[in-house]
Amino acid sequence: MTEQPEGTTGGVYSRKGTEYTRDTRYLTTRITRTVEPGADAVAVEPGRYRLIAARACPWANRSIIDRRLLGLEDALSIGLPCPTHDADSWTFDLDPGGVDPVLGIHRLKDAYLTRDPHYPRGITVPAIVDTTTGAVVTNDFAQITLDLSTEWVDYHRPGAPDLYPVALREEMDRVMRYVYTEINNGVYRAGFAGTQEAYDAAYGRLFTALDWAEERLSTRRFLMGDAITEADVRLFTTLVRFDPVYHGHFKTNRSKLAEMPVLWAYARDLFQTPGFGDTVDFEQIKQHYYIVHKDLNPLQIVPQGPDLANWLSEHGRERLGGSPFGDGTPPDPVRPSERSPHSILPG
Structure with missing residues (x-):
């Protein structure tokens, strides 16, 4: 069997001589506008959470795009791991000293283990981390982007598109x-x-x-x-x-x-x-x-x-x-600190 904890597959993949399968078991805690009693959810709070999303990964790229389109840069900070992680974890080798400047960690795995010291599955991106605890809140990539559209609406930019009408x-x-x-x-x-x-x-x-x-x-x-x-x-x-x-x-x-x-x-x-x-x-x-x-x-x-x-x-x-953008407007130019280092776009 082949297994790798790598975010490009959106989870651990396995291959037993036949078909590729994907482990789709995620941390499904949601970040929502309101939190009902007993719900597996935490409240939206600008500045509290950090999106960890490698540019290399297609599943993480979705969340980077949505954050840009919706204008959530001030509400949700972003950490960008190195594209060439090892078999253990995505790492922050692109940052000075190889440490995420907000979370203070070298390996994304540390945030998963803060959530669950015995976390058994792949260390995937995107992941949203609670900066007050250092623990991953969710890595459910499909729900993350839907929630950015529907639950973070109070912090959308003027003219933001309705991505989930x-x-x-x-x-x-x-x-x-x-x-x-x-x-x-x-x-x-x-x-x-x-x-x-x-x-x-x-x-x-x-x-x-x-x-x-x-x-x-x-x-x-x-x-x-x-x-x-x-x-x-x-x-x-x-x-x-x-x-x-x-x-x-x-x-x-x-x-x-x-x-x-x-x-x-x-x-x-x-x-x-x-x-x-x-x-x-x-x-x-x-x-x-x-x-x-x-x-x-x-x-x-x-x-x-x-x-x-x-x-x-x-x-x-x-x-x-x-x-x-329909009746809306494009987002502002990408911030210099977040510009792709190898962008082929002018400017």
């Missing part, structure tokens, strides 16, 4: 479930398949789903219509990693993203939208996958390509109408 939630939940099982998780199902048969099945499922997305987005600018929602955030973080990592490293090579015309234009539309591309660090993404996944890449050689300049080319999606 009530009128669309029933359909959105179906779309996001399909995107998660078939695309977000689908690339891992192919990459970590333990047999040819498992890989073949995973490959077929993944490209069936990508063809579905290509068709859906041929007549609408975004997954749910004329403005961005959480569904777009969740699809984007897989698409932006597709050509640099998944196509080769995970053998998802029927076609590159750049060879799927609708999805490629859609991905560039989002990348060029404030809050999306300015959270992406392609260098850290490649370092993480090619160095950490030693079972797939034993020599840990990180490829030079692909050329990334085409992410800034015209996408032409405006012809479908709509606007990324």
Whole structure:
């Protein structure tokens, strides 16, 4: 069996000679506007919590994007671990002295062990840590972003988008479930398949789903219509990693993203939208996958390509109408202290 406590998989993965499976048992304490008696929840409080989210990880990248789009920088601080963690924990090697400046720890594992000294599962990102106790509150990545949209509303910036609109939630939940099982998780199902048969099945499922997305987005600018929602955030973080990592490293090579015309234009539309591309660090993404996944890449050689300049080319999606922020406004420029060190965006 192969096991790694690494946030790129959103949990510990296991492979017993057949299919890839994901451990989806998370710390499910929520951070909510109000806390009902007996609820496994704590109250939203600006400045109290710290989001730990590696730029390399697609699941963590969602939370970084949502925090930017919603303007929560002052309410929720962020810590950015090193992309090339060891088998034990994500670490803060990018910070001076290798220590998170707020939490005062070198390993994210320490915050998990503060919550539970016998914590038995993977040390994953994103995680939200209570700075008053030093303990992880939650690492439930799917619920974290929904709660940022619905429970932190008192601290959203003016003009922030409604990423989880009530009128669309029933359909959105179906779309996001399909995107998660078939695309977000689908690339891992192919990459970590333990047999040819498992890989073949995973490959077929993944490209069936990508063809579905290509068709859906041929007549609408975004997954749910004329403005961005959480569904777009969740699809984007897989698409932006597709050509640099998944196509080769995970053998998802029927076609590159750049060879799927609708999805490629859609991905560039989002990348060029404030809050999306300015959270992406392609260098850290490649370092993480090619160095950490030693079972797939034993020599840990990180490829030079692909050329990334085409992410800034015209996408032409405006012809479908709509606007990324609907009646709202883009977020302010990314703060210098939070700018991706390898950003390909101008400025």
